[in-house]
Amino acid sequence: MKVALLLPDDSVLRIGSAAVRAALAGADGVDLLCVGPAAARSLSVGEPVLSGPTRAQRLVAAAIATDAEWVAWCPPDRVGVSARFVLQAGIGESKGAWFVTCGLIGSHRAPAGGGQPPAELIRPGPTSAWTGRLDVLTAVIRRDMLKVLPPTDQVGDGALVALATRAALSGAWLHVNHPVAAPAPRAADGTGDAGLLSAERRTALRLQELSGGLEVLHTSDSPNRDQLMQHLLPLMLRAAEEWTEARRALDMRPVRPRWTPSG
Amino acid sequence: MAAALRSLLKQDHDDLEILVRDDHSPDDTFGVIQHVLRDYRGPHHVRADRNERNLGPHDSAWRSLMEATGSFIVEAHGDDISYPNRVREVASLHARTGASLVTHNAHVGAVPGPRNRLLVEDAQTRELPGRELVGQSWSWAMLGASFSYDKRLWTTFGPFDMRRMSLAGDHVVPARAAMLGGCWFLAEPLMFWRFHSQQSTALECGLRNEDPDVTAEAKGAHSLPAQLQLLRDLQAVEAAEGPSHVRDALRQNVLVRLMSLSGSWSRSRTRLEGAGLRLQVPKGEDG
Numbered sequence: 001m002k003v004a005l006l007l008p009d010d011s012v013l014r015i016g017s018a019a020v021r022a023a024l025a026g027a028d029g030v031d032l033l034c035v036g037p038a039a040a041r042s043l044s045v046g047e048p049v050l051s052g053p054t055r056a057q058r059l060v061a062a063a064i065a066t067d068a069e070w071v072a073w074c075p076p077d078r079v080g081v082s083a084r085f086v087l088q089a090g091i092g093e094s095k096g097a098w099f100v101t102c103g104l105i106g107s108h109r110a111p112a113g114g115g116q117p118p119a120e121l122i123r124p125g126p127t128s129a130w131t132g133r134l135d136v137l138t139a140v141i142r143r144d145m146l147k148v149l150p151p152t153d154q155v156g157d158g159a160l161v162a163l164a165t166r167a168a169l170s171g172a173w174l175h176v177n178h179p180v181a182a183p184a185p186r187a188a189d190g191t192g193d194a195g196l197l198s199a200e201r202r203t204a205l206r207l208q209e210l211s212g213g214l215e216v217l218h219t220s221d222s223p224n225r226d227q228l229m230q231h232l233l234p235l236m237l238r239a240a241e242e243w244t245e246a247r248r249a250l251d252m253r254p255v256r257p258r259w260t261p262s263g
Numbered sequence: 264m265a266a267a268l269r270s271l272l273k274q275d276h277d278d279l280e281i282l283v284r285d286d287h288s289p290d291d292t293f294g295v296i297q298h299v300l301r302d303y304r305g306p307h308h309v310r311a312d313r314n315e316r317n318l319g320p321h322d323s324a325w326r327s328l329m330e331a332t333g334s335f336i337v338e339a340h341g342d343d344i345s346y347p348n349r350v351r352e353v354a355s356l357h358a359r360t361g362a363s364l365v366t367h368n369a370h371v372g373a374v375p376g377p378r379n380r381l382l383v384e385d386a387q388t389r390e391l392p393g394r395e396l397v398g399q400s401w402s403w404a405m406l407g408a409s410f411s412y413d414k415r416l417w418t419t420f421g422p423f424d425m426r427r428m429s430l431a432g433d434h435v436v437p438a439r440a441a442m443l444g445g446c447w448f449l450a451e452p453l454m455f456w457r458f459h460s461q462q463s464t465a466l467e468c469g470l471r472n473e474d475p476d477v478t479a480e481a482k483g484a485h486s487l488p489a490q491l492q493l494l495r496d497l498q499a500v501e502a503a504e505g506p507s508h509v510r511d512a513l514r515q516n517v518l519v520r521l522m523s524l525s526g527s528w529s530r531s532r533t534r535l536e537g538a539g540l541r542l543q544v545p546k547g548e549d550g
Contacts, residue, residue, distance in 0.1 A: 237491065253425075262541040
């Protein structure tokens, strides 16, 4: 069984190429595919795949272009996690599922310094484990499903969570209660303007993730819909509260932030 | 400002209490107010105050609201001209319908004149149902400058928390009214509403930007808090009065609107970030 592990630029830039190499040391048999030029350059692995205007679209295009049966994404700070997962989670036993996750749900709240996520955050079963967090992107997905699923007009992380939601709705999500190493703790937000901007961006990402999933749920007639909705809606409302407060804190500054080129 | 104030002094409603408040303006606004009122000998009871510091429009208006002795309040902004029958007409509709909020039509332009257009063309006086107020985007029938309300509309829910809310009071107040005695729109134009392309609040908040994604993203930043506020409001009313079918239906409308808003906001934001833009304080302006 062939597995492709997709590495976007930000994954590599965030944790550094040495850490990526170390994490992948035990991942023999996994095709590594760099989706951005920085990843390809720092790892010296083939030509980068660049297709599509957004990160998510580039990832999907790259995944479809492989000849692997399963594909895995590497969120920015999860390279090691995903690589181990591909080897350990037992894709071969997926029994009809096309979306498989492992026991890392809730890992954003993992103890500082890494280590095992709290036991209560590791739950079996696709729907009860579904928190809508980006953590589900420690997932592997059957490549052929990427080709046949109706496209979502969500982009970015919302598109990936929309994919996970579709898997949950169709009952094709296998969650393996198999804890793996928690990701590195995220950097503190800092203080002042940098802290406010960082908090706004972090909370916005969370809301974007959940928006992607909820839009899929809203238009679904699956029997699993109500259960998932009850699970996700309170999370979405809390995320929306957190983002609006973070954004308001920025907007109340004497000089409002504006959308300007980064760097 | 002087013209706006004089239009209030000319109201033909009996027994009117007029509370004028200057929010610590840096110019001579309070001097203008004092000058206009100095020679007033009409029937209305008039009081003018100046805040000791700038409170912002919401908190400043809240202070006047708490000092008002009447049970029905008509808002009048500093650059709009009320027609003489404005207060009488809205108070009459409130008395007939029991509406918690009355909004009304207006003439719109940069300066008063015969060519000004109507705020709402082909308007009809009607109740604005809750599903309309929360199920669709903001409409001109919800213009805050035309608000008149039962004081209980505010005492029931309390003031807005400005750490959470921005311009979106116009979205929330009509829906709050629908939770209580209803929201009515009066078709007759009852004021001149000053509007021009450089309206500062909209520009400052990015709500009129050349890039449609910047505008859409800013719209999310202003509209999502309003929907969240409505959910809190529904919870507060239910805690006091128990559940009702009307409020259940309203909640569903709010949730659907929240999902729709967050979806379109998310797409706009991702497109901006995909284009290499970041929300940041421009260099050189960060103090």
